[in-house]
Amino acid sequence: MSAESADDLPEIVQSWIGQERYVERTEFPIEMGYVLTTLSATQNANPLYWDEAVAKELTDGPITLPTMASVWFRPHDWSPGRTKPAVALQLHFDLKDELGLPEAVMSDNTMVFGEPIRPGDELTTTQILYSVSAPKTTKLGAGRFWEFGVRIVNQNGDLCAEERYTGFGYNRVTPDKEAK
């Protein structure tokens, strides 16, 4: 359940709440190269991912690590024709811009997993804003919390994962020079 949003938001930000935005296909079919690199990076020996016979027995063929769901919707660092840097979670950056909060951190991240993601899948992601808080001040600075999510479905329309993030956008606390 989402937190209640503030009533002093810019009209455009208010209009985004509950709206499906950035419905996008992943940039390439899912493949095992990144999976194997992730297994290597985490020294993960799980035979489900290394042994085809185990994958066939347990999951009817190879699957990707569930926690890699967000990996597939991160854009290439560069691609032909792009005029500005692409970022994952564009909604998060839109909020920073519209609310005038240049700094941001993610505090909480929840992932719920459904149908396994398999090599060859083509995924569609949708970003949804759930709430934006009233102004808050933390040790980082003055800003607002926002809660947003990403739904990931495969080419068959099966829900593969839902991610939910809590971000805090803020202006840094300026040191009080007179106090020094």
Added chain:
Amino acid sequence: MNQPVQENLLLGDVSTGAPLPELAKVVTPVTVVLGAMASRDWRPQHHDYKFATEHNGLDDIIMNTPNLAAWFERYLTDWTGPKGRLGRIKFRMKDSVYPGETMKFVGSVTAVGPAEKDVGWVDVTVELRSGGKSCVGCEARIALPATPEANPWKLRGGDWRP
């Protein structure tokens, strides 16, 4: 210390309050950079020391969140074996993980649910400590087989309720 992937854990093998085996891993720059590249995270604080320290005010390059998620998954499935199927994971970032530190994952079982269709849910809490700091708190829900023949990966549609 690396831990071998264990045989498949059964629902009846676990009880509330039971600890998970500890996992410790020394973090090197390769750990950080390889994990960031594997998770397609090109942001410079995960590979550029100068950017991390001078622009972001960090002590060094830092582990990125998607790769830490993969480390949590590895920790959990080392414990459950390959039939353990992760349904839900929530984590809260509290501090950064730097090269030169030793990551330590410690966890315990917080709830064990009843078996339905020969599969049951187990809730666990996991803490990642590194360099003496508590860096990430994690709660996860993972499905385990109740019998040697059962397989959580076979659950589909309404039978899969993470």
